Structure formats: structure tokens, C-alpha cells
Amino acid sequence: MQTLAETVSQRIRDKVISGMLTPGSHLSEQALSDELQVSRNTLREVFRLLTKEGLLRYEANRGVFVSTPSMATIIDIYRVRRSIECPTLAQAHPLHPGVSRMRAAVEDAKLRRDAKDWLGVGSADIAFHAAIVELADSPRLSGFYAQISLELRLVFGLLRDPEFLHGPFIDQNREILAELEAGKAAEAAQMLEAYLLRAERFILGAYTRLTDR
Structure with missing residues (x-):
């Protein structure tokens, strides 16, 4: 059975697959937390999982972004x-x-x-x-x-x-x-x-x- 973080991670992957999220897009914790109806703690776990996958990247003092391929x-x-x-x-x-x-x-x-x-x-x-x-x-x-x-x-x-x-x-x-x-x-x-x-x-x-x- 999937955890909440895994379920939310898949929803964000689906946004990438559909083209709704494009490379370089900034992901707002507040906006996504409201849209997906999850806590910021859950969302941070989601960001951790997707950063490990390489789908997202974290920039100090700037936040989380969709990765840009080289x-x-x-x-x-x-x-x-x-x-x-x-x-x-x-x-x-x-x-x-x-x-x-x-x-x-x-x-x-x-x-x-x-x-x-x-x-x-x-x-x-x-x-x-x-x-x-x-x-x-x-x-x-x-x-x-x-x-x-x-x-x-x-x-x-x-x-x-x-x-x-x-x-x-x-x-x-x-x-x-x-x-x-x-x-x-x-x-x-x-x-x-x-x-x-x-x-x-x-x-x-x-x-x-x-x-x-």
C-alpha cells in the first residue's frame, strides 16, 4: 500500500508527464500544499523523494524547481x-x-x-x-x-x-x-x-x- 507521500509524488510525476510542469518551473510549497490538500511536512517528504529521483532540484535560498536536462x-x-x-x-x-x-x-x-x-x-x-x-x-x-x-x-x-x-x-x-x-x-x-x-x-x-x- 502506498504512503501519502508516494501517492502525492505520483500526482506530481503525472503533472510532468502531461506537460503541466515544465523544466525550470518553481514549485511553491504553499500553492501545492493547498492544491493537493496535504501538509507542508508531507510535501517536503515528496520533494525529498522526487529530488532523489532527479525529477526535482533544490536550490539554497530559492526553493525547489523541476529539473532541467543537460x-x-x-x-x-x-x-x-x-x-x-x-x-x-x-x-x-x-x-x-x-x-x-x-x-x-x-x-x-x-x-x-x-x-x-x-x-x-x-x-x-x-x-x-x-x-x-x-x-x-x-x-x-x-x-x-x-x-x-x-x-x-x-x-x-x-x-x-x-x-x-x-x-x-x-x-x-x-x-x-x-x-x-x-x-x-x-x-x-x-x-x-x-x-x-x-x-x-x-x-x-x-x-x-x-x-x-
């Missing part, structure tokens, strides 16, 4: 993603239940694109790739990837134009899924590896432009 972090995240997602997809069976979740994420992304909900498109993209990891049938791997997904959302949050970020990758997810459903898992994995390399270069380029301003 360029090295971005490179490492994409290295880890390629090492997990590509081999998993290459060995996947097209009738695995995870494939239906990949399909649901693709459909969700298209609906959200039509509604101009670009933060929602980002969440659907993360769900698509989490479903790929589920193809490995490893709860431990999926749990580890959930932490990577949190850091990935922080990376996405660095870029202020989510349409520019997510728009090009919606159809690429659909194409990868189509290859897998056609029984071409190895080809799908090759497409995914090229996709992740492009995504990494795209994000690093945007990040460089952002930090050079």
Missing part, C-alpha cells in the same frame, strides 16, 4: 532508448497485446493532432514507445523505462513549440507499427533506430538554438 542527459536518454526499444521491437510478435497499445497510441496522437493538442500528442508518443518496451514482457524493464519517460517529458518540455517537435513523428510511428503488424519486426526495428537517431539530432539542434539565445 545536453549530456539528452544524449544518454537516446542511447538508452535505442538499446532498449530497438532489440525489443526486432524480436516482437505482431499479435502481442502491446501492439494493440501501440495502435491505440497512434490513433490517439492523430486525434490530438486534429484537435491541435500538441502536449497530448507528446503524451501519446511517449505511450507508443512505452508500449514497444512492453513487448519484452519484462515488468522490471517497463518500470525502468517509466523513469526514462519522465526524463523524456522534461526534454520535450525544454522546447517551446510542441507542434514543431511532435508533428513530424506522428506518421513515422504509424509506419513503424504497420511494418510490425505486417510481420516485419526486423524492418520495423531498423526504422525505429533511424527514427530515434533523427529525433535525437532534432532535439539536440533545437536545444542548442534555445541555449544560444
Whole structure:
């Protein structure tokens, strides 16, 4: 059974995943305590847990902030993603239940694109790739990837134009899924590896432009 601090921690993680909290955001103890209906002592325990995870950072005399990924972090995240997602997809069976979740994420992304909900498109993209990891049938791997997904959302949050970020990758997810459903898992994995390399270069380029301003 989860403690209150663990439950509240998950609510804050959900705010990061949804894009409601972006890198560098200052977290007000008073405002969050009122919003989440918890004591400041509980909230401080929550901050301690999430700082240990790397999701938050504490600055003396300034308070608690959502962490801001570095360029090295971005490179490492994409290295880890390629090492997990590509081999998993290459060995996947097209009738695995995870494939239906990949399909649901693709459909969700298209609906959200039509509604101009670009933060929602980002969440659907993360769900698509989490479903790929589920193809490995490893709860431990999926749990580890959930932490990577949190850091990935922080990376996405660095870029202020989510349409520019997510728009090009919606159809690429659909194409990868189509290859897998056609029984071409190895080809799908090759497409995914090229996709992740492009995504990494795209994000690093945007990040460089952002930090050079």
C-alpha cells in the first residue's frame, strides 16, 4: 500500500508527464500544499523523494524547481532508448497485446493532432514507445523505462513549440507499427533506430538554438 507521500509524488510525476510542469518551473510549497490538500511536512517528504529521483532540484535560498536536462542527459536518454526499444521491437510478435497499445497510441496522437493538442500528442508518443518496451514482457524493464519517460517529458518540455517537435513523428510511428503488424519486426526495428537517431539530432539542434539565445 502506498504512503501519502508516494501517492502525492505520483500526482506530481503525472503533472510532468502531461506537460503541466515544465523544466525550470518553481514549485511553491504553499500553492501545492493547498492544491493537493496535504501538509507542508508531507510535501517536503515528496520533494525529498522526487529530488532523489532527479525529477526535482533544490536550490539554497530559492526553493525547489523541476529539473532541467543537460545536453549530456539528452544524449544518454537516446542511447538508452535505442538499446532498449530497438532489440525489443526486432524480436516482437505482431499479435502481442502491446501492439494493440501501440495502435491505440497512434490513433490517439492523430486525434490530438486534429484537435491541435500538441502536449497530448507528446503524451501519446511517449505511450507508443512505452508500449514497444512492453513487448519484452519484462515488468522490471517497463518500470525502468517509466523513469526514462519522465526524463523524456522534461526534454520535450525544454522546447517551446510542441507542434514543431511532435508533428513530424506522428506518421513515422504509424509506419513503424504497420511494418510490425505486417510481420516485419526486423524492418520495423531498423526504422525505429533511424527514427530515434533523427529525433535525437532534432532535439539536440533545437536545444542548442534555445541555449544560444
